[in-house]
Structure formats: structure tokens, C-alpha cells
Amino acid sequence: METNPYYNPENVGFSIPPRVSRKTQSNDTIVNIGGVQVGDSEIIVIAGPCAVESQEQLFETARAVKTGGARILRGGAFKPRSSPYNFQGLGEEGLKLLSSIREETGLPVVTEVMDTRQVGLVASYADMIQIGSRNMQNYPLLKEAGMCRKPVLLKRGMMATIEEYLLAAEYILNQGNEQVILCERGIRTFETSTRNTLDLSAVPMLKRLSHLPVIVDPSHGTGLRWMVPSMAKAAVAVGADGLIIEVHYKPEEAICDGYQSLSPNEFAQLMTDLKKIAQALGREISLPKPSVS
């Protein structure tokens, strides 16, 4: 057996900061996103396109994910892109489209914010604001999110340790905002047959150390459409409180991340499978009743 000199099973979680720590608050935090509760016994699925591309794309996708069983809609209006020459998102126009489709479908909306100057704007449209992996240690942004009165979805950085991740969440709670959801979305390792390495052990670890809800993003975590269902099932089995999944009404035409987006049919099938696993674990996923035709 190996001796990892840095690993100490006696010592896990020794330095978790107070506001996120389960030692301070033993009962689970439940985050309320426009009426949908995350962190309770029901497993909540967030779905939608990577980026808002157009009214048709967003609306068709939103209707499809609602039918499939999603309870919250995702979609990026401000997009962090590695290259300045890639599509950067529709900006406020995208936020308006998200707001419109929420009216129609009743699905609460989560969307990313990248700039301290836009927190107010994004929070005025969204039911939950997302801070992405690249900004997990953008401390001014964390503080600004902590000062707004909307729930925050804080994604784990690609190379953030569990401790660093919880310290980042502490920045938000420390400003008085306790409505924070954590999200494992894959870490960077030497292995690159997958886009990232989805670290599912982060789920039980975070839930043991903290009272915050924890969800999983199998889309970014794998980067492979065909692998998303397997990892989504594993995420439910490991104890995640929810999932965030990329769905596109026409994946092959997506401007970004189409190769990891499910089609509406694939999504609906997955939800049916997930429901069975949830039940085997004593949890629930509520699916809409099939419409009579």
C-alpha cells in the first residue's frame, strides 16, 4: 500500500471555517430557489443549455427540460470563454429571455455572473446566481454575491481542494448570505480522456464537513454526452442533493458544448432512470405526469 504523506485520515476537515461547518450547524441547510427546495429529501435536477443562444433555442429547450422533469432552468448569458474570439454570450438580452421563459414555464432560473459590476443586474433577473469554476477564488465577486439577496450556486474550481472550496463559500456566508449550493463539476488531473475528472468523493466529503447542499454537474465533469447518464446515476447514488445537466434542443447545432449536451429525449429517459435509483435510496425525484394525448 502507498503512504501518501499528505493524507491523514485522522485529520480530514481539521480547518473548515465556522459558517460553512457542520460543527457549527448540524442540520442541513435547505436553499430555496424561487420556491424549489434544494437540500431536502427530494433530488432536484437543474437543466438547460450551456449558453442562451436565441429565443427559439432557449424556449424550446426549456419546455423540453420541464417536460422531462427538470425543476430549475440553467442557461448562460455571460459566458467565460478561454479564447476572446469565442462567443461571449448574449449579455442582458440573454437575461431577458431567461426571464420571459420563466414566466411561461414557471421554472426558476440560474445563470452565471462573472463581474462584480454585474451582480446587481444578474440578480435582478435570476432566481439564483452562479459563480463558475474559474471565479471560485475571485474574492471580490464572492463578497458581492454574499451581499446580494439571491441564492448562490458556487462551482468548485478545477484545481481547488475541498478546504479551499469551503473557504470560498465562507466568503459568501460571511457577508450574511447563507443560501449557498455547492457543486462538484470535475477537477483537473493528468487524465484527459474525459474533459475533467468528476470527483464524486467530494459529495460525501462536503456533506460530512458542511451543512450546505451539494449537487453534481456530470456534463462538464465528463464532457461526453454518452457518459453523462452513467455519472448522473452515480451522483444520485453517492448522495448528491441534485444535478445540473446540459440539455440542448438540437445538440449538434449548439454554439458551445454541444458534444456534452443531452437531447430532450435522452434527458427524459435519464430522469426516469434516476427516479428508480433515488427510490432505492429512500429519496424522491418527482416527475410530471405524462400529458394525455
Next chain:
Amino acid sequence: METNPYYNPENVGFSIPPRVSRKTQSNDTIVNIGGVQVGDSEIIVIAGPCAVESQEQLFETARAVKTGGARILRGGAFKPRSSPYNFQGLGEEGLKLLSSIREETGLPVVTEVMDTRQVGLVASYADMIQIGSRNMQNYPLLKEAGMCRKPVLLKRGMMATIEEYLLAAEYILNQGNEQVILCERGIRTFETSTRNTLDLSAVPMLKRLSHLPVIVDPSHGTGLRWMVPSMAKAAVAVGADGLIIEVHYKPEEAICDGYQSLSPNEFAQLMTDLKKIAQALGREISLPKPSVS
């Protein structure tokens, strides 16, 4: 979204060698270990102590894992240890004890081999020989294992890519031995709150690229007793053909790896939980009938 310049969803598996590749053989290989089939619809659990320490320890643990539902017994007689001053295993004496308890319980036995010179000896006692993570690229050992007529459990190296792992398995098949089981047991990453990072995405990836059965070791993958059940459930949900789990009749007294070993009661409870998940997925885990008392 990130651009990982080395990740190419179009290109996964482009260079998988022929004998292990699913392109060459589309149907699943089923490996027969002393009458127990791995790779079929039933999920097989291998359990037992990290190392064979004594007759009492081995026999008591073996009886307990059989009662809990294990189908194969594990236990190390030759132990790879980071330090030359740590317990190195009982050697042939350990092999004899494994053989005795197999007689009593009927459980086939898997145990590790580290040296080309010992392959014959170990194979004469064991129903399956194990090549550990550190020896995944010990090519003379792989060749020797390929020449023996026993099934081989080949564990993934701590820093082996999927491609390197399948190339290592190819060494065994290339010698004429097609009875190979793959095992994800955690990779080394920057994160060390867990002993390793259990890469569950390796399971669907390996099963897509190869026809060989794939099992998961949540004990070494996490290094944390309390986390083993969560990750074992996730491994079943993700599609593993089996599990290998460390169990010790008195974990607190184990010479090695006690902090990651389940007690007999914890193991029995886990098996009951795993059976429910297997059923939700349309697979099976057969548990012994409770004895009447």
C-alpha cells in the same frame, strides 16, 4: 468554458490495442474465478482483509464476508509496502492459510503477486492473481501473468491514463491469457483529503473501449471507512461489474489499512443497500439466506 487542448471528444479511444478492444470483440468477456462469473449481469463482491495477518484474523474475516454476501475472498500474502520497515506479508504461509479457508468456505481466493519468480507459486494457491497498482507497468510481470493459466486482476496504476491501462492489459492477453479483470482503485491528484481520487468515469470509459469486466475498489480509492459505502453505491450505479472491499474482523487492530476497512456489520449492511441499487438498475446481487437460529 475551458478549452482543454488535450481533450478531444471525437478522439477518445483512438489508439486502443487490438486484443482488449471492443472493436475486435463486441460481446463482454466473462471471467470465471473458481466458478464465480465476473462480467455477467450479476454484480460480484470480493471482500477480505488487506493482508493475511494470522489464521484467526483471516478465518474470522472470511466467514464474516461470506455471511455478508461476498463471493470471492481477498487477502495479501506478499505486500508491497512503501517502507522497507513495514510488515511485508506472511508470504507462502499466508497463501496456505488462504487455501485452507477456501476449503472451508468455498470462496475462491484472490491474492497479489509482485515478483516474476513467484507467479507460479502464487498461481498454484490462488484462484485469481492480482497485479497491484505499482506494478501495472511491470512488463515482465505482466508477461508472466499472461503465461499462467489463472485469471488476473489488474489494478489501474495511480497515475495511469486509460490508454496506458489498456496497453498494460494487452500485455497479458497477448500471452494468450484472456481472463483479465480491470479495477479502478483511485488515481493520484492534487486532492488529498481522500487517499486517492476514485475515478468512477473510468468504469463507463473502460467498458466502452474494452470487452473486459471492470470492478471498483472503494477502499483504496477513498482510504476512509465512512466513505466506502457511498462510493460503493456509486460504483454499482455507474455500471461496475463488481467491487473489491477491505473488511477486517477487528478493523481497529489491523496491521495495515484498518482505517479504511469495514467491520463485518458495516459490510453486511452495505451489501443489503447495494442489492437495492442493483435491482433498480436491472442487475442482481445474490445474498445468502439468513440462517435460521
Next chain:
Amino acid sequence: METNPYYNPENVGFSIPPRVSRKTQSNDTIVNIGGVQVGDSEIIVIAGPCAVESQEQLFETARAVKTGGARILRGGAFKPRSSPYNFQGLGEEGLKLLSSIREETGLPVVTEVMDTRQVGLVASYADMIQIGSRNMQNYPLLKEAGMCRKPVLLKRGMMATIEEYLLAAEYILNQGNEQVILCERGIRTFETSTRNTLDLSAVPMLKRLSHLPVIVDPSHGTGLRWMVPSMAKAAVAVGADGLIIEVHYKPEEAICDGYQSLSPNEFAQLMTDLKKIAQALGREISLPKPSVS
């Protein structure tokens, strides 16, 4: 030999964006920081404390590094800290102190900016603004830095590939600001006997792919005072255009990073050693003449 399936020696740099690429501009960019040229044959050393803590601390340290041969002064006024409970920097008060000591010593000043809203403020005090590792993919901040008229020191992210790093620099150049210096400061790996793993191969790689100057930060790269001189020498030998080194007038009393800060004497000795290596390579480090006493 290993086969790293993602490594392709024929393919290095295939996707470097145009403005940073040496294919577009073959001659080296020289960046002018308040009269000091970085990227020319002279090797430039930036030194100073991690954080501005007080007038005495900053001024004494600044005088010492000038005497030792530093050409530019570093010091943080806005500090990115993993924990919200750690010292967050003196803010604008720190900027004013930096400005004062520049008046006295003539040393140009570099200091970090973390928030898009503060780029104007920081740029009004500093001769060069620094974007730290955690913000390497903070795209709004990169754009804002690209719009200001001050040189930018862009540190490599702890988890950034060479390509991602150059794409981040492209964001700055794409806004019209070509005065960008790159800085290798250590990446995150499994090895943690050092704070980070200083990737010196990044220096020749970046200089081959891009025309921008490249410097090295051995202080954050190692996190160990006693190791800084060795790695500084290696950085000069590998072809870096400069170094950025943490020096504190009383390292044992530093509020942050004292364990990696050199004392004034250690710094002066190092500069003398570096000068010899620079000369062996046909480059130069100009040291002040010793004062007569």
C-alpha cells in the same frame, strides 16, 4: 518509455492565438515599466514584500532591495486570501505608501488588482498592474486591464495549461494593450513538499510560442525560503527575462508568506550569484555600486 497519449511533440503550440504568437511577431516584445525595460538582454529583478503592512516595513524593505540590486518594487495592497478571516491588505492606503517610496527610491512599482472596479485606481498609483494566479481566467478583469494604459504582469494560473495561459494574455492584447509580461509561479501537482511545483520548462516553451517577456516567481513557486536561491539561479539559466522575489526586512515578523521571504542579506547575496550566471549565459544583471563608507 511511456506513451502519453495527449503529448505530441509535433503539435506543440498548434493553437496559439494571433496577438501573442511569435508567428505573428517574431521579435521580442520589450515592456517598459517606468523606464525599466523587461524582455531585453538585461535580466530584471522585481523584489519586495508579499503585502504592504506598514510604512516602516515597506520603506525599509524597499531601500534594502534597491541596495541589493532590484530594479522594480513589488508589494500587495489588495490581497487575495483563501480565508475571509486573513489580512486582506491595506487597500488604497497601501497604494499611497507604494507611491511614496517610489518617489524616494526611484523604483517603479507593481501591485495586484483583483476587481474590475479597482483597475483605474490601482493603475493610477502603479507602474505595472498585476493579475494574480487566481484571476488568470477572470475575463472581465483581463479586458479591463487591456483597456488601461499600464503594463500588466499576468501570472500563470495554478492549473492553467500553456495554451490557456496564452489565451488569457490574448484577452489583454486584444483590447489594445501589448505591454504584457508573463510569469511562471508554480503549478499545482500531487507533490506538496513544495508549495507549488515551479514549472521551469514553461519559460522556454512560452518564449518559443510567444514574443512576450517571461519572468519567474521562485518565492510562490517553492514556498520555502532556503530553496528560493537555487530556483532563482535555475530560472536565470533556463532563459527567464526576470525574477519576482519576496523580500521582507524582518521575514520572521511578516503577516503573510514570511516563510518564503528572503532577508535583505540573503537577497543581496543571491543577486551577486545571479549576476555570475547571467554573465556565463551572455546576459547581464546590473548591480548598484557598493557605497563608500
Next chain:
Amino acid sequence: METNPYYNPENVGFSIPPRVSRKTQSNDTIVNIGGVQVGDSEIIVIAGPCAVESQEQLFETARAVKTGGARILRGGAFKPRSSPYNFQGLGEEGLKLLSSIREETGLPVVTEVMDTRQVGLVASYADMIQIGSRNMQNYPLLKEAGMCRKPVLLKRGMMATIEEYLLAAEYILNQGNEQVILCERGIRTFETSTRNTLDLSAVPMLKRLSHLPVIVDPSHGTGLRWMVPSMAKAAVAVGADGLIIEVHYKPEEAICDGYQSLSPNEFAQLMTDLKKIAQALGREISLPKPSVS
């Protein structure tokens, strides 16, 4: 600044085993390879082809590296290859060729051993036996090498921490063989524009913790011919006791690793450059006198 929870500057080297530790033996070990001393003030360069391919290839390359200033010849007869279908080396025929060219040139020879059963054979031909990265934790092989009376070049595993590396060396010393040379050859990280990430900080770390000599392999560490000279210079500057460099008389025709092999002219030029850096550091590299023509 980051908090790496596993990094503790106070704690480096806390668990180094006794025989390799500098606490036990404060003065540097000097290893004698057929009359050449490694670990003394002179920097020793080992050079030669990756694999012995033929008499012409080996002999021409050996003569060229001797002329260039190499003091020891390298060349693989038994080759660890990721794929079973790649060239596996000439075996004993290769050992005989190495022995012949030693007669002619006077250069001592180092070559790899992979199998416990071949240690005696390889040691009977070689002046130093090499244990490669993949076998760094092949404990039976380490013990066998410890029992032979030849010096051992133990390369760091791609995934080995400093502590694990020194524990592996302890296995050899613990068998009574103290003639061990350590070799940093690149670790595996997320960055793959280079074949591995050459961790030069390992050199001062190993030399602080242990009395054993430390050399560097920039060929495997980078995998890029054009980068070898830069990293070789950095290795000398950082304090390495020697280098091991792949040279091939016709790199473009090499069966393996040609893309990282220097030509004889490139090697000779590099040696001249290295000598200058060595002198700037107060060390020496002795080059042969140019022949009169």
C-alpha cells in the same frame, strides 16, 4: 495567497527513513561508477541512445558522446514499452555491445534492468544498473538491486512524492548497497505540452534531505529536443550532480525517442555551454581536449 492544506514548510522531510537521510550521514555520498565519481564537485554527464539498436548506432553514438564530453555511456538493452507491440530491446545482445564499446572508449556503462531474474545478468555487464520510473516501487527489484554489488541509478517514479522516492531508495540501502544515485526525470501533471513536467525543485529538496547524489534527465523530462539544452542548463544551475541525456548519431532514424534525442553536434555545443555555468557556480565539467587536425 493560497492555503495548500497539505503543504507545511515546517514539516518538510519529517519522515525520511534513516539510511538515506542526511540526518544520519551529513557528508555527501560519492558513487563510483567504473572509476567516475558522481556526487563530488565535478558535474558528470551520462549520454547515449535511448535503446541499443545496432552495433553501428551504438558505437558511433558512443564515440560521439565521448568526444563531446560525456563520462558515462547510457543505452537500453531491456526496454519497458507501453505497448507490447513496440520494440522491446536487444536483450543480452545489447549488453554485449555495450560491453564491447566500453572496451574501446573506456566509458563506463549504465543500462536498465526490469526483472528480478535479470539483475545478475545485467550487473555482470554494466558498471551501474538502472531502475526505471515504472519500477520505482517494484520492491522485489529494489531488494535484488540492493543485494548486487553494482551502483544503482534509481529514477523517480512519474507519480512519486519525494518521500516515496526516498523510501524506495531506502529499500536498496537496506540490503547493504549504498551506491545509489537519484534522478529527477519529470513527473506527470495536467500540463502536457511537455512529455512530463521536469520538477527541478526536487534537486535541492533531495539534496537537503539525503546525502545521495542527484542527477537530472532533461530528455525524458521534456520530451522535446529543442528544450533539452535549456533545461540541462537549469539543472546545473539548480545544483544537480550530473545529467543523463539522450543522444543519437542520427536522431531522425531512432527507433525510440528520436524526437527528444540530441545530435552529436547539439550535444557538444551544450557541453561547452554547461561548462560555463558550472564554472560560474564554482563547480567543474571537464571536457576532452580538442584533437589536433
